[in-house]
Amino acid sequence: MIKTLIDLFYRFLNILLVLMLAGMALMVFVNVVMRYAANSGIDLSEEMSRYFFVWITFVGAIVAHREHLHLGVETLVTHFGRKGRLVLMGISNAIVLLCSGIFFWGTWVQLPINASMVAPVSGLSMGWVYGIGMFTGGGIFLITLERLVRLALGRITDEEIAAFAGENLTLEQMAERT
Amino acid sequence: EFNARNIRVSNGINADHPVGNGIQAMQKCLDEKSGGKLKLTAFWGGALGGDLQATQALRSGVQEAVVTSSSPLVGIVPALGVFDLPFLFASADEAYKVMDGEFGDMLNKKLDDAGLVNLAYWENGFRNLSNSKRPVTKWEDLEGMKVRVMQNNVFLDTFKNFGANATPMAFGEVFSALETKAIDAQENPYVTIDTSKFYEVQAYVSETKHAYTPFLFLFSKAIFNTYTADEQKALRDCAAVGRDVERSVIADLNKTSLEKIQAAGVKFNTLSPEEHKRILEKSQVVYEKHKADIGPDVVDSVQKILADLRK
Amino acid sequence: MTLLVFVGSLLGAMAVGVPVAFSLMFCGVVLMWFMGMFNSQIIAQNMIAGADTFTLLAIPFFILAGELMNSGGLSRRIIDFAIACVGHIRGGLGIVAIVAALIMSSISGSAAADTAALAAILIPMMAKAGYNVPRSGGLIAAGGIIAPVIPPSMAFIVFGVAANVSITKLFMAGIFPGFLMGVSLIITWLIVARKDNVQPLPKASAKERVTATGRAAWALGMPVIILGGIKAGVVTPTEAAVVAAAYALFVGLFIYRELKVSDLMHVFLSAAKTTAVIMFLVCAALVSSWLITAANIPAEITGYIEPLIDNPKILMFAIMILVLVVGTALDLTPTILILTPVLMPIIKQAGIDPVYFGVLFIMNNSIGLITPPVGVVLNVVSGVARIPLGRVTAGVWPFLLAETIVLFLLVLFPDLVLVPASWLH
Ligand code: NA
Ligand code: NA
Numbered sequence: 001m002i003k004t005l006i007d008l009f010y011r012f013l014n015i016l017l018v019l020m021l022a023g024m025a026l027m028v029f030v031n032v033v034m035r036y037a038a039n040s041g042i043d044l045s046e047e048m049s050r051y052f053f054v055w056i057t058f059v060g061a062i063v064a065h066r067e068h069l070h071l072g073v074e075t076l077v078t079h080f081g082r083k084g085r086l087v088l089m090g091i092s093n094a095i096v097l098l099c100s101g102i103f104f105w106g107t108w109v110q111l112p113i114n115a116s117m118v119a120p121v122s123g124l125s126m127g128w129v130y131g132i133g134m135f136t137g138g139g140i141f142l143i144t145l146e147r148l149v150r151l152a153l154g155r156i157t158d159e160e161i162a163a164f165a166g167e168n169l170t171l172e173q174m175a176e177r178t
Numbered sequence: 179e180f181n182a183r184n185i186r187v188s189n190g191i192n193a194d195h196p197v198g199n200g201i202q203a204m205q206k207c208l209d210e211k212s213g214g215k216l217k218l219t220a221f222w223g224g225a226l227g228g229d230l231q232a233t234q235a236l237r238s239g240v241q242e243a244v245v246t247s248s249s250p251l252v253g254i255v256p257a258l259g260v261f262d263l264p265f266l267f268a269s270a271d272e273a274y275k276v277m278d279g280e281f282g283d284m285l286n287k288k289l290d291d292a293g294l295v296n297l298a299y300w301e302n303g304f305r306n307l308s309n310s311k312r313p314v315t316k317w318e319d320l321e322g323m324k325v326r327v328m329q330n331n332v333f334l335d336t337f338k339n340f341g342a343n344a345t346p347m348a349f350g351e352v353f354s355a356l357e358t359k360a361i362d363a364q365e366n367p368y369v370t371i372d373t374s375k376f377y378e379v380q381a382y383v384s385e386t387k388h389a390y391t392p393f394l395f396l397f398s399k400a401i402f403n404t405y406t407a408d409e410q411k412a413l414r415d416c417a418a419v420g421r422d423v424e425r426s427v428i429a430d431l432n433k434t435s436l437e438k439i440q441a442a443g444v445k446f447n448t449l450s451p452e453e454h455k456r457i458l459e460k461s462q463v464v465y466e467k468h469k470a471d472i473g474p475d476v477v478d479s480v481q482k483i484l485a486d487l488r489k
Numbered sequence: 490m491t492l493l494v495f496v497g498s499l500l501g502a503m504a505v506g507v508p509v510a511f512s513l514m515f516c517g518v519v520l521m522w523f524m525g526m527f528n529s530q531i532i533a534q535n536m537i538a539g540a541d542t543f544t545l546l547a548i549p550f551f552i553l554a555g556e557l558m559n560s561g562g563l564s565r566r567i568i569d570f571a572i573a574c575v576g577h578i579r580g581g582l583g584i585v586a587i588v589a590a591l592i593m594s595s596i597s598g599s600a601a602a603d604t605a606a607l608a609a610i611l612i613p614m615m616a617k618a619g620y621n622v623p624r625s626g627g628l629i630a631a632g633g634i635i636a637p638v639i640p641p642s643m644a645f646i647v648f649g650v651a652a653n654v655s656i657t658k659l660f661m662a663g664i665f666p667g668f669l670m671g672v673s674l675i676i677t678w679l680i681v682a683r684k685d686n687v688q689p690l691p692k693a694s695a696k697e698r699v700t701a702t703g704r705a706a707w708a709l710g711m712p713v714i715i716l717g718g719i720k721a722g723v724v725t726p727t728e729a730a731v732v733a734a735a736y737a738l739f740v741g742l743f744i745y746r747e748l749k750v751s752d753l754m755h756v757f758l759s760a761a762k763t764t765a766v767i768m769f770l771v772c773a774a775l776v777s778s779w780l781i782t783a784a785n786i787p788a789e790i791t792g793y794i795e796p797l798i799d800n801p802k803i804l805m806f807a808i809m810i811l812v813l814v815v816g817t818a819l820d821l822t823p824t825i826l827i828l829t830p831v832l833m834p835i836i837k838q839a840g841i842d843p844v845y846f847g848v849l850f851i852m853n854n855s856i857g858l859i860t861p862p863v864g865v866v867l868n869v870v871s872g873v874a875r876i877p878l879g880r881v882t883a884g885v886w887p888f889l890l891a892e893t894i895v896l897f898l899l900v901l902f903p904d905l906v907l908v909p910a911s912w913l914h
Contacts (some may be wrong), residue, residue, distance in 0.1 A: 013669055017761040021549060028546065032724060035345070043334055046346055050543050056539040057772065070508035075818055077506040078513040098506055099514040099532075106533030113237045116292070117253045120329055126253070130537045135837050137533075151888040160524020164506055172759055174869050175601040186783065199816040223653065225782045227775075231538045238530045348544055350649075351725055358722020 013063055023050040047121045050131045058132040062139040069173060074166030082161065089164050090151055097144045097168060104137030179406045180212040186219050186224075187243040188232035193222040196431055197245050197393065200300060200424030207416035208384075216412060218243075237293040239400030247302050247391050249330050257288050259472040260480055262332035264461040265454070269391045270304070270429070272487060277392055281483055284476075293399045293482065297417035300393035301425045303432060307386045308371055309363030310356070313447045314384040319458045325363040326352050335464050336388065340457075356380060369428065372435035377442050385448040386457075395421070491784045494523045499777070500823075500825070509823040512892035517776040520891055535779045539772030543727060544650055547766040551641045554598035554711075556756045561741020561748040563708040567592050570705035575693035580685075582615045583628055583678040590632030593710035594639040596733075598646075600858055604633025604869045604892040611873040619687040626870040627859075627884030631674055631892060633866050634855040635679045637821065639667035641715055641730065644821055646850045647771060651829040654843045656726045657719055658910070662848050664716075665909035669895050670852070677891040694842045707740045720836030720913065767822055774826035780880070787834035798839045805841065805900050808832060809853055811891070816857020820865060824854050845906050849899055854894050859885050 027045035034042065066068055077088055108131070115127030150156055162168055185217040190294055192199060201220050215261040226232055233254065238242055260266070267273040277299040280381065286296045299415035307314055311323060321341035327333040329346040337344035345361060355361045359378040362377060365388065397418045402410060440446050449457065469477050493818050498519035502512035510774055514532060521527045558564060571589040586607055593603045607629045608913040616902050637644040640660035649656035693701070718724040724732060741748030781787070797804040815824055828850075836846045858866040861882050871878040 014758055018757040021553070021558075021757050021761045025550060025553065025731055025734060028550070030734060032728045035343075036723075043331075043346065044833070046543060049546060050541060053546055053549070053768075054537065054540040056524055056549070056761055057765050057768035058537075060761055061769040063452065064766050067762075067764060070510050070581075070769065071766065071820055071823065072506055072508040073818060073820075073863065074506060076504045088505045092502075095502055095507045095515050098509045098656045099511045099518065102518060102532050103514070103530045103536060106529030107537075110234075110238055110530045110533050113234055113293070117234070117542070120253055121331060124688070129541070133533050133537055140638055141313075163684070169868065169872075170901065171601070171605055171869065171872065172641065174765065174865050174872070175599055175605075219785075221782060226779060227538055231534060235534060236529075238534070240528050240534065306521050347725070350544075350653065351654055354655060355722060355725070358720070360722035362726075383522075410645070431747065 010063065010066065013059055017060055017063070020052045020059075021054050024056070026050045027052075033105055036085070043121050049120055051119075054129055057137040061136050062143070065140050066143055068160075073167060074164075075166045078167075084163060085161050086151065086156065089156070089161070091147065092107040092164070093144050093148050093151065097141060097148065100137045100144060101141035102137075104134055104141055107131065107133030107137060179408050180412075181406070181409070182213040182215045182217075183405070183409065184219055185222065185242040186226065187245060188224075188226040188235075188241065189220060189222050189245050190232075190247075191222065191245075192373070193220070195369065196424050196427035197300065198222075199427045201245075203423035204416045204420030204484070207419040208412060211249065211382050211416065212409070216447060225339045233294065233396060236396055236398035236399075239398050243395065243397050244345075245300060245393050245395055247393055249328055249333075249391050249392075252330070254292050255285075255288050255294075257285055257473050257476045259332060259468060260476050261286075261391045262330055262389060263468070263472075264332075264336040264374065264388050264464055265458045266480070267484075268387075268454075268488075270301075270390075270425075272484065273390045273392070274425070274489060276480060276483055281365040281480055284479070289394070289396070290399060295397040295399050295402045297395040297397055297414055300395055300421050300423040301428050302391050302393045303367035303369060303391055303428050304385075304387040305365050305367055305389045305391070306371070306383060307365045307388070308347075308380040308383040308444070309433055310359065310379070310381050311362050313382045313445060315384065315447060315449065315461050316453045322473045323363050325362040325365065326355065326361050327365060332464065332468050336461060337345070339461065339464055345411065352376070353379065368435040370431045374433075377439040377444050380444055382445045382447070383436075383439055384482070385446070386391055388462055389448075396452040397407050424433075490790050491520070491523065492786050493702070495520055495777070495781060495784075495786060496806075509820075510770045511829070512776045513770070513773040517773075517780050520777070521783060522779040524780075526783075531607050531779065532776055535776040536772045539775035540768055541648060544656065545646065545648050545768065545771065546654070546729040547641075547730040548643050548767060549760055550727070550734045551598045551643060551646075552763050553757070553760040554641075554730065554733040555599050555602050556598055556760050557734060557737035557741050557748065558708070558711070559602060559606055560752055560756055561737060563596070563711070563737065563740065563746045564593060564603075565610065566701075566705040566708050566745070568607070568610050570701045571711070572690065573693040573698045573701035576690040579689055580679050580682050580687075581689055581800050582611060582618055582620065583682055584675055585814070586611050586615075586625075586629050587632050587671050587674050587678070590629070590635055591639070591668065592712070594636040595716065596641075596668060597905055598641045598643040598707070600634045600855060600866050601634045601869045604630055604866050605873050607633060608870050608873040609720070612870075612876075618690070621884070622874075623876055623880040623884030624681065624887075625884070626876050626881045627886070627888055628674065628678055630870045630881065630885050631888030632649075632671070632868045633869070634858045634892075635667050635670050637855045638663050638670060638852050640664065640719075641726070641733070642851065643767065644825060644854065645700075645724065645847065647767070647822060648825050648829060648847050648851060650771075650835045651774070651826060652843060652847065654847055658844045659847050659851075660719060660726065662844050662906055662910035663851070664913060666848055666852060666895070666899060666906055669899075669905070671890050673891040673895045674888055677887050681887050707744050711736060748841060759818055766794040770822055774830075777827075778830035779828050788830055790831065791835055791838060794835070798835070800840050801841050802836075802900065804839050805846070805849070807834075809849065809896060809900055812850065812853040813856065813860070814816040814856055817860045818863050819857070820863070821854045821858060823844075824857065825850070841906065842903070844910065845903055848906050848910075849896065852892075852896055852899070856889065856896065859889055859913060 027049040114130040117126045183414045230250045232244040248261045252259045274371040324343045334344045378443045499516040502515045568589045571585040576585045645659040718729045
């Protein structure tokens with residue numbers, strides 16, 4: 001039941017990413033065409049495409065974290081056996097937990113300052129744009145915490161350990177590295 | 179009573195801008211007053227982030243100071259939009275009197291409410307127009323011209339109102355865009371037209387003086403409030419000393435920059451008083467449109483002060 | 490001392506397997522603590538400011554264009570075109586690989602994607618013709634890494650934004666050095682493959698050539714749009730990227746008809762995720778970069794290397810060696826993001842042209858993609874062509890050497906970069 005809900009949530013995030021990327025491309029493209037065809041442009045689209053970009057980055061960062069897509073340097077990790085890898089995984093996840101926690105907290109503290117500023121063209125409160133950091137910091141924090149708990153309970157799968165050591169990369173993952 | 183303080187001052191512009199001279203003069207003054215305890219460390223070229231990011235850092239007490247143009251801050255203090263209004267000031271002298279007087283104090287109060295202490299109004303200079311098409315002697319000359327403007331509603335409306343195609347564009351791409359004629363025109367103070375070498379790829383420069391956006395020397399209120407009264411006073415006094423030096427260097431540099439621009443073969447012209455009047459009249463719709471956003475009291479107040487000055 | 494804290498915390502975190510983006514945040518956190526100015530808002534503010542940059546929008550659009558090109562069948566036609574032109578020459582398929590790599594690199598910004606497409610089609614053909622397979626794989630890997638040097642290039646965009654250098658200028662300056670890399674590979678190939686006992690392909694008839702050119706024409710139109718558009722000033726790099734994506738979509742859907750509407754969801758999602766990974770890294774790098782600047786670390790380094798500042802060539806030489814060493818272990822984007830804020834102040838102080846430096850820096854980083862132990866493009870060839878990694882590594886070294894020689898030739902003769910750049914700009 002909970003697993004279905006979580007899968008549904010990520011499905012929703014995926015659809016959101018696709019829609020935002022398509023929307024962003026459309027806005028920039030229409031502006032280029034209008035600049036040449038109609039000798040004018042839509043000022044709103046420069047600003048909104050930028051904000052879509054911010055959201056894609058930070059929503060996508062959660063999805064990427066869940067799928068172990070964030071690039072790492074696994075040179076040292078690969079030299080360890082299963083036990084050593086589990087220890088390094090614990091340290092590594094603790095560091096990610098710390099960073100995402102600070103990111104979440106910093107965005108929270110900063111929220112009033114961003115909320116009291118509006119975007120120059122659209123008049124949108126910047127709380128909506130920059131507040132996304134709470135979603136990302138919080139999301140990555142929870143994913144990592146769950147991993148750490150399973151690590152402590154000995155419920156980490158071999159697949160996860162392989163992903164941590166950078167084994168079995170897909171072509172897409174390799175493409176991200178170049 | 180003075181404590182050792184390291185004050186990080188963020189700048190979007192480069193160290194060779196007159197603000198650099200102003201900061202040196204301010205440091206000299208601070209050395210004398212504080213016995214070398216108050217130290218300014220300037221960061222140039224946006225090394226600590228853009229003006230807006232730095233200003234937000236001030237508001238959250240992360241960083242001490244920034245020298246920024248008023249325009250990017252309109253989203254935080256809408257009243258600052260008054261400086262974007264076209265053809266507001268007729269001369270630098272007028273601008274100094276307004277900003278260093280009670281009108282400037284009124285805006286400082288609004289900045290203070292947003293967590294920002296404005297130590298002094300420094301200078302960016304009048305913005306003028308350069309282009310590759312024709313001399314701009316009247317507003318009709320701007321019709322159909324592709325002008326790069328800052329991402330700012332008032333600027334966009336000002337140029338659209340003259341029938342120009344106002345295009346926002348990142349500053350770093352402007353030179354290439356002018357060179358390849360992707361855009362025809364740009365508007366900036368003479369010093370910028372000079373230091374960014376725009377004159378190399380432009381044929382005409384017109385002294386439109388269409389906007390006077392000051393630099394603000396902003397301090398983080400959260401940090402300022404932890405300073406002693408002596409330190410606060412020294413900072414305010416010395417910021418004024420730096421301001422005077424910076425303004426005079428700009429005035430000199432404007433002359434040399436314009437000479438250099440003309441020497442490069444760029445044709446120079448000014449607006450006649452009659453045309454200046456016509457362009458101001460034509461621009462009144464922009465005043466009307468943005469008055470509510472800026473604050474009617476703010477716009478009325480500055481116009482009344484200016485009317486008194488001009489009597 | 491601050492320098493030591495920065496390097497130590499960054500390397501330490503990366504060594505225990507923390508992803509690079511979080512390692513950069515972590516070293517920012519450690520630096521804050523060390524300087525006694527811990528504030529969570531420094532992290533939050535810089536992370537977000539990193540993404541709020543219009544110029545960087547070119548990244549997702551170029552990624553999208555590249556993915557649409559591959560799924561839309563453009564790569565296949567480019568390779569067919571190259572075969573029809575030079576396939577019959579002795580050593581021809583190797584030359585085909587490089588000619589195709591050069592054309593593809595002027596369409597796509599990703600070394601891995603180009604390499605994968607080339608390896609999948611050409612390595613089986615080269616094996617069948619009798620070429621040494623690991624060497625063929627090495628050649629294709631070395632050809633694939635031209636992609637970041639010839640525009641469009643994600644690497645130039647990231648560097649341009651991080652170093653505050655015009656992306657248009659970087660793009661124009663990368664063309665000739667990228668071409669030189671290709672030439673050096675062809676020469677090396679002709680030398681090392683001369684003893685392979687191969688059956689050259691039959692010479693294509695004039696009619697076949699016309700057909701192949703006609704089929705590839707739409708694909709060949711892409712570099713014209715991207716480079717021509719930017720060069721003529723019709724579009725900015727960001728706009729060129731979105732126009733390229735629209736063009737690839739149009740050609741894939743309606744001209745070649747290999748792209749189905751049902752594929753689009755996958756292509757867009759994959760591009761969005763890749764964008765997020767790169768951008769999250771850019772954002773995290775801004776955190777450490779802000780603290781590096783606030784801590785005045787570049788000044789500290791400049792102090793150590795004072796004598797080199799007066800001798801730009803030796804300085805460039807030393808930096809290039811450093812980047813080569815870093816590149817053996819670190820991927821392209823992280824290297825750019827970690828080293829740019831540290832190196833740029835030094836480059837400026839030494840009076841080295843930032844565009845010239847950018848081209849060499851990116852070329853050097855690209856070479857890092859084929860240096861062991863961590864050379865992702867070698868992994869791509871190994872994975873796609875099913876050759877063990879060790880054998881690809883053995884096959885790549887002559888080409889690796891050739892490209893490194895080109896790099897140091899450019900250090901010795903900066904005009905090789907600057908003069909063609911001034912013609913093109
Ligand atoms: Na490329
Ligand atoms: Na490597």
